Structure formats: C-alpha cells, structure tokens
Amino acid sequence: xxxxxxEKILAKASGRPAVSPGEYLEVSSRLPVTMGVDMGRGPNQxxxxxxxxxxxxxxxxxxxxxxxxxxQPQAAEARRSIVRWARKVGIPEENIYLLGRSGIExxxxxxxxxxxxxxxxxxxxNGHTPTLGALGAFAVTLSYGSGGYLVTGKTWIKVxxxxxxxxxxxxxxxxxxxxxxxxxxxxxxxxxxxxxVMEFTGPTIxxxxxxxxxxxxxxALFTGAxxxxxxxxxxxxxxxxxxxxxxxKPLVSDPDAQYAKVYHFDISNLAPQVVPPxxxxxxxxxxxxxxxxxxxxxxxxCANSRMEDMIIAGRILKKHRxxxxxxxxxxxxxxNIYKQALDEGLIRIFMDAEAVIPAPACxxxxxxxxxxxxxxxxxxxxxxxxxxxxxxxxxxxYAASTATVAASCIEGRITDPRKYL
Amino acid sequence: xxxxxxxKAWVFxxxxxxxxxxxxxxxxxxxxxMERETSLGKYAMIGVDPNFxxxxxxxxxxxxxxxxxxxxxxxHPCKAIRGAGVAxxxxxxxxxxxxxxxxxxxxxxxxxRGINDIVKQGDQLEVDLAAGKVKNLGSGAxxxxxxxxxxxxxxxxxxxxxxxxxxxxxxxxxxx
Numbered sequence: 001x002x003x004x005x006x007e008k009i010l011a012k013a014s015g016r017p018a019v020s021p022g023e024y025l026e027v028s029s030r031l032p033v034t035m036g037v038d039m040g041r042g043p044n045q046x047x048x049x050x051x052x053x054x055x056x057x058x059x060x061x062x063x064x065x066x067x068x069x070x071x072q073p074q075a076a077e078a079r080r081s082i083v084r085w086a087r088k089v090g091i092p093e094e095n096i097y098l099l100g101r102s103g104i105e106x107x108x109x110x111x112x113x114x115x116x117x118x119x120x121x122x123x124x125x126n127g128h129t130p131t132l133g134a135l136g137a138f139a140v141t142l143s144y145g146s147g148g149y150l151v152t153g154k155t156w157i158k159v160x161x162x163x164x165x166x167x168x169x170x171x172x173x174x175x176x177x178x179x180x181x182x183x184x185x186x187x188x189x190x191x192x193x194x195x196x197v198m199e200f201t202g203p204t205i206x207x208x209x210x211x212x213x214x215x216x217x218x219x220a221l222f223t224g225a226x227x228x229x230x231x232x233x234x235x236x237x238x239x240x241x242x243x244x245x246x247x248x249k250p251l252v253s254d255p256d257a258q259y260a261k262v263y264h265f266d267i268s269n270l271a272p273q274v275v276p277p278x279x280x281x282x283x284x285x286x287x288x289x290x291x292x293x294x295x296x297x298x299x300x301x302c303a304n305s306r307m308e309d310m311i312i313a314g315r316i317l318k319k320h321r322x323x324x325x326x327x328x329x330x331x332x333x334x335x336n337i338y339k340q341a342l343d344e345g346l347i348r349i350f351m352d353a354e355a356v357i358p359a360p361a362c363x364x365x366x367x368x369x370x371x372x373x374x375x376x377x378x379x380x381x382x383x384x385x386x387x388x389x390x391x392x393x394x395x396x397x398y399a400a401s402t403a404t405v406a407a408s409c410i411e412g413r414i415t416d417p418r419k420y421l
Numbered sequence: 422x423x424x425x426x427x428x429k430a431w432v433f434x435x436x437x438x439x440x441x442x443x444x445x446x447x448x449x450x451x452x453x454x455m456e457r458e459t460s461l462g463k464y465a466m467i468g469v470d471p472n473f474x475x476x477x478x479x480x481x482x483x484x485x486x487x488x489x490x491x492x493x494x495x496x497h498p499c500k501a502i503r504g505a506g507v508a509x510x511x512x513x514x515x516x517x518x519x520x521x522x523x524x525x526x527x528x529x530x531x532x533x534r535g536i537n538d539i540v541k542q543g544d545q546l547e548v549d550l551a552a553g554k555v556k557n558l559g560s561g562a563x564x565x566x567x568x569x570x571x572x573x574x575x576x577x578x579x580x581x582x583x584x585x586x587x588x589x590x591x592x593x594x595x596x597x
Contacts (some may be wrong), residue, residue: 024570049586050435051597127493127518143494144522156572158532170435190436191487194514195532216444221533224488226517280492 002254004162005231006197009138009251013120015114021161021260025098028154030059032095032114035124035146036076036105042124043085045147055153057090057372061114064102066369071083087116093198103334103360108132110214113243113271115139115231117250122149128302128383129227130198130220135240136232136250138197140294140312153223160226161260162197167204169268174418176312177212178304178381178401182273184265185222186283194224196260199253205230210239211308218303219383238330275399277385279343286404289414296378297328297409298390299402301365304381305333307340309402314346316406316420317353323412328355328405329370331363354410366390379408424550424574426508427558428480432542435471439490439519442468444498461497462504479506482548484540486512489530490519499526507546511536511555524573527581531555533566550574 003011003018011018014025035042046054062082066073080233086096101107106128115121117136123129124146132139140157142149149155171177183203185192198220205213213230220228230236232250240248271285283380299313313330322328330350332338338360341347351355356370363369365382369389372378378390378397385397387402400408403417410420433455444464454477466473466483483502489512490498499522502510509529523530529550536555539562540546547556555569569577579585589595 022567024567024573026572049583049590051590053596076518125494136584141494141518143518143525144496144499145525148525148586151586156521158517158520190438190491191514194488194491195517221493221516221518224491224514225597240553 002256004199004257004259005136005229005251005313006138006162006199007159009118009120010157010159012118013138018251019159021089021159022261023159024156025152025159025223027120029120029122031116031119031121031197032059032061033122033124033142033149034063034105034109034114035059036066036126037062037082038067038075040078040082040085041148046150047085049147049151051151052088054089056149058092058095060150061095061097062086062091062093062282063108064099065096065104065108065360066362066366068363069099069359080277080304083413099205099359101335103337104302104305106218107214107305107333107337110135111243112334113240113246116246116248117236117240118248119160122155127221128218130225130300131214131218131231133217133220133227134210136230136236138227140227140228143380160195160197162199163193164199164201164259164262166262166264167200167202167267168264169266170207171204171267172178172261172270174403174421175267175272176268176401176403177208177216179270179273180267181216181219182275182399183267184284185281186273187265188223188263190222190224192223192282196225198223198225198228200230200363206233209245209308210235211306211339214306215303231355272401274404274414275385277396277398278387280385286400286414286416289398292377292398292414294377294379294398294408294413295326296372296376296381297326298364298378298380299405300329300331300333301382302362303330303383303412304402305337307337309381310337310341310346312403313406314349316417317355317402317410318349320353320410322354322409326409326412327370328353328409329358329364331356331358332360334360364390379405379414381405423546424426426480427545427547428482428508429478430482430484430542430544430546431473431477432484432537432540433466434486436491437469437485437489439492439495439498439516441494442466443490444501461501465498465505465507475506476509477505480508481506482546483507483510484536485510486514486537487514488516489514490516491502494518494522496522496526499523499528503528513537524576525582527577527584529569529577531566533564535564539564542591550577558563
C-alpha cells in the first residue's frame with residue numbers, strides 16, 4: 001500500500017520502515033529547531049529542570065522576529081534573557097539572529113531553507129510552522145513541549161491522516177494563494193481537517209511560485225489541520241539548492257497513498273476572499289463586503305510579507321495615495337525582502353503612497369507595532385481576525401489578501417483589487 | 422495518574438475553540454496567570470459555561486465533538502481544564518497541538534470516534550487508558566480507542582512531560 005509524503009517523512013524521523021495514521025511515534029530531526037525571542041518558555045523549562053545544557057547547541061536557531069522593533073520594555077527584557085541563556089548553553093553566536101539580521105521566524109526559516117524536503121522540521125512555539133510544509137518538509141510546532149525537545153532532542157507525534165486538495169484552474173488576475181486558502185477554509189470549515197495534514201496538489205499548485213506556496217500553507221491550522229505540505233517539484237529543488245548546501249533527499253506521496261478524503265477545487269473563477277470578524281472560518285467574496293469603511297491596513301505576517309506581496313502591493317499602490325485618515329503598515333518579512341523591495345523601487349512607491357514601513361518582524365499581526373485602538377477597522381493580511389489579536393478587543397479585523405488590502409487602503413473602504421490591475 | 426478512571430461526563434457540543442471557549446486567553450494573559458496552574462482552574466470552559474468550574478467534580482470527564490482545542494497552539498486551557506479537576510477529555514477529533522499540549526500537561530485527551538453516540542450529559546463513565554476502552558457505566562455501552570503507548574502512559578503517570586523528565590533526570594536515565 002502506498003504512503004503519503006508525511007507518512008514517509010515520519011517513518012524516517014522515527015527510524016521505522018513504515019508508519020500509518022494513529023500510531024504514536026517518538027521522533028527526532030537532523031534539522032535545526034528554531035525559536036523566537038519573546039517566547040522564552042523553552043529555555044525557562046530547561047532551567048526549571050535545573051539544567052544548563054541542551055541536546056545540541058548547534059542545532060538551535062534563535063530568531064528575534066515576533067516583537068521586532070517595538071517600544072515594549074518586556075521585549076527588550078526577553079531579548080536579554082534569551083541571549084544570556086543561549087550563551088550559557090553554548091549556542092553559537094551565528095545562530096542568534098537579533099534585530100537587523102532577523103525577520104519573521106517562518107519567512108526567515110523558509111528563506112534560509114532550515115526546513116528541507118523530506119525531513120521533519122520543528123519550531124518551538126508557533127501555530128504557523130506549517131508554512132514550511134511548502135518545502136516538502138513535515139513542519140510542526142513543539143509548543144509547550146519545547147523545553148523537553150531542547151533537553152532530549154526528541155519529541156513524539158500521533159501520525160496524522162492526510163486530506164488531499166487537488167486544485168485546478170489558472171489563478172485569475174488579482175487573486176492570490178491567500179484567497180485560495182481562505183476559500184478552501186470557507187468551504188470545509190474549522191473541523192474540515194481536524195488533527196490532519198492538508199496536502200496541496202494539482203496544476204494550480206504546480207504553477208505557483210514558492211512565495212505563494214508558503215502563503216498557502218501558512219494558515220492550515222484554521223481548518224483544524226496540524227500542518228500542510230506540498231510535494232517537492234523542480235521549483236522546490238531549485239529554490240532549496242540556491243539557498244543551502246545542506247544535502248537532502250526529497251520524498252513524495254505514492255500514487256496509491258491512502259487519504260482520509262480528497263477534495264477537488266477549481267479556482268478559475270475565484271474572487272478575492274475576505275474573512276470578516278469575529279470568526280476565523282466564515283469567508284466571503286470581496287464583492288459582498290465592498291464599501292465597508294476601514295481606517296487601518298496591514299500587509300505583512302508569515303502569510304503575506306514576501307516579494308510576491310511587495311510586488312503586487314507596489315503594482316496597486318503606484319501613483320496612488322493611502323486614503324486620508326487611513327494608516328497602512330507594510331512590513332517586509334525579512335531584511336532580504338526589504339532590500340530587494342528597496343532595489344526594485346517598491347519601498348519608494350510605498351513611501352510615496354504614504355504607507356509606513358516598519359523593520360521586518362511579525363509586528364502588527366500580533367499588535368506589537370501600530371496596534372489597533374477601540375473602534376479601529378483594519379483590513380489585514382495578518383493571520384488572524386479575532387478580536388484583540390492586533391490590539392484593542394474593540395477593534396475589527398477583516399483578513400484578506402495583499403492585493404485587497406492595498407486596494408482598500410487607497411479607497412478607505414473594502415475594495416475589489418481587480419480594478420487596480 | 423490512575424490508568425483506569427471513573428467519573429461523570431460533561432458533554433459539550435459544537436466547536437470548542439482553544440482561546441475563547443476552552444480557556445479565556447485574554448483574561449489569563451492580561452493577568453499574567455499562564456505559569457500558575459492551580460489558579461487557572463476557574464477559567465476552564467467558561468467561554469461556553471461560566472459555571473463549569475464550580476460544577477465540575479475532580480475526576481470528571483469532558484466529552485467533545487470535532488476539532489476540540491481548535492486554533493493556535495496555546496496551552497493555557499490544558500492547564501485550566503486540568504486545574505478544574507477534569508481527569509480526561511474524550512472527543513471525536515482534536516487539534517494535534519492541543520493533543521500534545523494536554524498530554525504534556527498531564528491531561529489525557531482521547532480521540533474516540535463515536536463517543537457522542539454512547540454518552541450523554543451526566544453519564545458515569547469508566548476510561549481505561551492502557552486498554553483503550555471507554556465504558557458507559559449506566560448503559561453498559563463500550564467503545565474502543567487506540568490505547569496510549571507505554572511512553573505516554575509513563576508521562577501521564579508522572580503528571581506530564583516535565584515531571585516525567587525530572588524523574589528521569591533523578592534516576593539518571595537522561596544526563597544532567
């Protein structure tokens with residue numbers, strides 16, 4: 001019987017010939033584990049055990065990208081405390097990515113190819129680790145178990161079932177991977193893939209560039225899924241080989257692999273999608289919400305802060321200005337993306353449009369900079385739309401694609417981006 | 422923790438979201454309560470039933486539907502639910518991060534397809550973690566689930582991942 005890519009990776013990570021859904025396995029990974037600076041629970045857990053060692057200091061990367069540049073004193077304290085700990089347990093200096101050489105953990109890890117095709121990739125605490133599944137890795141978070149992994153280099157998993165999504169059709173102009181994901185979420189709902197893996201396949205996915213694939217996988221958790229994955233193809237292999245000299249052996253699903261369910265979606269006529277507050281899984285086409293007044297916009301986060309996003313935002317914002325009274329925050333995901341956007345004249349376009357450009361970080365998505373106040377209405381590419389996520393509980397967040405956010409900020413109301421393209 | 426447990430079922434229907442329903446993230450975060458387990462019990466399930474922490478008895482079970490613990494990998498509700506005295510969560514399906522976090526907090530969470538067909542609110546249940554069985558003591562109906570392997574049972578016996586690691590360190594099973 002055939003196996004899915006996830007089952008093959010988990011068999012390898014647990015040293016077994018083959019595994020099946022429902023099995024409990026102890027697993028390890030040869031890849032580095034990454035952790036954020038302001039989520040220092042893993043190190044605290046290690047210290048509470050009375051230990052001043054980790055399983056392998058060279059396999060730990062610390063990325064200061066969640067809070068980033070912020071006025072919050074606790075972020076500075078967290079930075080000092082984790083750096084002190086990292087030095088104590090012998091984590092090499094080059095593995096500590098502080099402000100200036102850091103960005104959003106998932107975007108940064110994707111850029112560096114810390115996750116590799118055919119391997120299990122672990123991050124300390126963060127629900128959006130599935131982003132790295134775009135590289136053909138089985139990517140999950142350690143969450144509360146982080147400290148255990150830091151000590152032993154081992155964790156465990158219950159082998160998840162896989163749900164396959166065959167996506168066909170050419171993405172219409174102005175419709176992005178983000179819209180495809182939100183559409184699928186709207187169709188299958190929050191229990192659609194409970195505890196399972198979303199495996200994206202089909203010609204639409206084949207045609208997507210890597211930036212779009214990362215975006216597609218990023219929010220898998222909102223279908224109830226544990227992670228998302230895309231079988232590596234030539235595009236993946238070229239992307240990885242350009243960025244790392246680490247050897248790797250890609251794995252792919254067998255044609256006769258067993259899936260819990262297979263969905264087919266044709267996105268040829270898909271409209272841009274918007275997720276109004278407060279539920280994360282009730283999704284509407286932009287045409288149903290057009291005209292709703294907004295006074296804040298955000299382009300950024302692990303879902304939408306890559307070059308693809310900078311480019312489409314630039315195309316839409318060129319020769320336009322953000323509507324009076326609207327603050328548009330555009331946060332490139334990493335220093336490399338920032339530099340490339342600068343080289344391509346996009347930062348100039350954003351500044352001419354009077355958008356604000358913070359340093360690379362999660363930033364506004366969890367309300368760490370330009371937080372929302374009571375009464376604010378924000379259209380955002382951030383991952384979540386629930387009340388309080390980006391600041392005040394009494395602000396409203398409409399989640400949407402980069403194109404929709406850019407167009408909406410020009411008009412000061414929710415706007416279909418297709419007319420700007 | 423006993424591997425065989427008896428208690429009353431508290432049945433919750435619909436989506437049980439990790440932040441709002443299973444535990445009140447805003448309240449817990451705002452008060453800086455994340456690290457103190459016993460103080461979180463009074464927040465268990467208050468998003469669905471504000472009186473739940475007062476009504477639940479030590480050793481009772483929560484019975485849920487699909488995708489229990491939906492959302493981010495936040496683990497405060499695991500602490501809240503365990504802190505309220507709940508002995509185990511039994512559900513049709515769960516968020517995998519929630520599954521790991523519950524077990525790491527010493528709270529068994531059992532995915533058991535069909536559990537809602539044999540259990541209604543207030544039923545007395547017997548749960549055998551090692552054998553992989555839930556029995557409705559009132560109706561006599563039984564249902565099976567994949568039993569936990571020994572390494573997870575040991576972790577649950579110890580009260581969670583970190584008490585278990587502390588035991589292993591003390592016994593010299595992992596280097597200090």
